[in-house]
Amino acid sequence: MTAMRSALPDLIRTERLTLRAPAITDLADLVALANNWQVVEPTAVMPFPYSEDDGRAFLATIGDADTPRAYAIANGDDRLMGVVSLKFAQGKAPELGYWLGQPYWGKGYAPEAATGLVQAASASGIAEINARVLESNAASIRVLQKAGFTIVEHTHSVVERHRGKPLLIMAWRAP
Template structure:
């Protein structure tokens, strides 16, 4: 079971069934889903339930996803993927929460938990070329080694150019220690 992680401004905790209506509302915003790979648009509570049933809290070894809670409400989610040699890091926030550094704060906490509690050596991620905010988040968290790839985006029914990046345990720990 995932723990509860507290940062200066946020609480990261396991997703619960009661979050699904709010998650549906926030991720149902096309401004959010248009940047994500596997999220359909429009998005229904049934879509949220299907996703919820695949998470670690429900299966014991599914997707390790934290709800990002702010002011006692689910504001988004951050995932460190399923247990794998190089798990996938993914995230989103409701539109009204953008631009205040929340995702960098949440991402750093989730990655710290992953590296501290598992023997994961490398985490993979990626974003569309057009998603400057997300590429900035990845860069601020220390992801490097960008190479181009194509990302299929379900909500748009399109395959679009993106950047694939990775983060090593060593680099994350070096950055955490204040070096660059």
């Protein structure tokens, strides 16, 4: 688990994006983008409202072996647009998670970031990645499909925010 996490590169570049460690210099953009119910609602664990304290708490965990390996999704000006991550748990495939600030929706950034992380994970020896998405979140399902994920299970959410709602388990597997 820790070996897989640490095998990931510190920096991932895609055609338009840089995936890098979130930093304290991202705090203002992090709070401004994440303090939006439309961004937070489909996520399992992001708090709302999202405060500066929440941003500082998130940034304090970057690099901790027991937290997801998070990458800031940054544009050409190195401004934070969102976050993409892999969560590692013993005996399970890593789980992809992401969110993107609303001003960046609909421009292909989320699938580009997800694909970039999946390709880096594959190059690091990770052969399978899972993701959970609400069945009602068509945009996120498309993001995952564009990144090579397929639906492997229909179930229901157990997280408090979405308890009982239809949920899809999607998986990417190395070719």
